[in-house]
Amino acid sequence: MRSPISQPPLAEVIRQAGGVILGKQHQIRLSLACLLARGHLLIEDLPGVGKTTLAHVLAQLLGLQFQRIQFTSDMLPADIIGVSVFDRATGGFTFHPGPIFAQLILADEVNRATPKAQSALLEAMEERQVTTEGATRPLPSPFFVIATQNPSHQIGTFPLPESQLDRFLMRIELGYPDHAAERELLSGADRRAMIADLVPCMAVGEIALLQQSVTRVHVADALIDYTQALVAHTRQSPDYQVGLSPRAALALLAAARAWALLDGRDHALPEDIQAVLPAVAPHRLRQAGETLLRLNAAQIAARLIEAVPLP
Numbered sequence: 001m002r003s004p005i006s007q008p009p010l011a012e013v014i015r016q017a018g019g020v021i022l023g024k025q026h027q028i029r030l031s032l033a034c035l036l037a038r039g040h041l042l043i044e045d046l047p048g049v050g051k052t053t054l055a056h057v058l059a060q061l062l063g064l065q066f067q068r069i070q071f072t073s074d075m076l077p078a079d080i081i082g083v084s085v086f087d088r089a090t091g092g093f094t095f096h097p098g099p100i101f102a103q104l105i106l107a108d109e110v111n112r113a114t115p116k117a118q119s120a121l122l123e124a125m126e127e128r129q130v131t132t133e134g135a136t137r138p139l140p141s142p143f144f145v146i147a148t149q150n151p152s153h154q155i156g157t158f159p160l161p162e163s164q165l166d167r168f169l170m171r172i173e174l175g176y177p178d179h180a181a182e183r184e185l186l187s188g189a190d191r192r193a194m195i196a197d198l199v200p201c202m203a204v205g206e207i208a209l210l211q212q213s214v215t216r217v218h219v220a221d222a223l224i225d226y227t228q229a230l231v232a233h234t235r236q237s238p239d240y241q242v243g244l245s246p247r248a249a250l251a252l253l254a255a256a257r258a259w260a261l262l263d264g265r266d267h268a269l270p271e272d273i274q275a276v277l278p279a280v281a282p283h284r285l286r287q288a289g290e291t292l293l294r295l296n297a298a299q300i301a302a303r304l305i306e307a308v309p310l311p
Contacts, residue, residue: 023181039169063200
């Protein structure tokens with residue numbers, strides 16, 4: 001039996017974040033798991049439910065260099081990556097880096113920008129680098145993108161291409177707070193003031209070590225079999241026009257490893273796969289049929305779990 005892994009700093013991050021983002025412990029844990037698995041996070045929900053606040057809280061508690069990019073319909077790729085400006089003193093061009101050169105990027109309302117502007121994130125998210133004017137420049141480490149988007153039925157939004165959606169390890173929703181959490185929110189301190197008072201719980205080097213620890217979390221052959229069975233079901237079932245790709249299967253295992261680490265274990269269980277499945281799989285699936293199109297992420301994951309028996 002392997003000895004359990006204890007991660008007090010992570011527990012403190014979750015505790016303090018839960019004091020600001022009320023009633024959303026599960027979403028906070030998913031966000032941390034996404035970072036530890038070296039993924040990127042998409043938060044899709046109505047305005048005003050705390051999407052931006054969550055990104056600010058994580059940046060503050062994790063001690064990460066933070067940049068917010070407000071996406072608009074007139075944004076250009078250079079507004080994100082940066083641009084070269086002629087320097088009279090040197091007689092040459094000097095590159096001025098854009099806001100993408102930070103450790104935690106908040107891509108706010110990413111689907112309000114055109115596909116051309118959205119595409120500026122593709123290389124950055126996948127390769128951790130940007131290429132402009134013939135030069136490739138590495139991005140800081142860790143590099144974590146938290147993108148927020150409004151529901152697609154709202155005015156002034158552009159749907160994210162499948163290639164961009166696939167770059168997000170997880171997609172989550174925050175939803176409305178429950179009655180008790182909302183009452184505490186209404187009667188308590190201002191959330192922005194609380195963020196300013198948060199003290200970082202971790203150093204950048206600790207995050208890198210934890211990300212390495214995730215890769216060492218043991219995954220048994222039976223769990224790989226279960227992952228393959230889930231993926232195969234989405235490819236064979238008439239419920240889906242497009243099933244999960246090999247990249248999605250890798251993402252599912254990486255997220256399950258990170259979830260196990262958050263639970264203080266050095267081995268992943270089927271329950272870890274099931275816990276992260278609603279955040280990892282549904283945004284990668286193209287559903288078929290009118291009934292299925294009305295299902296939310298939790299319902300899609302529940303159908304998958306019900307359809308594929310445990311090993």
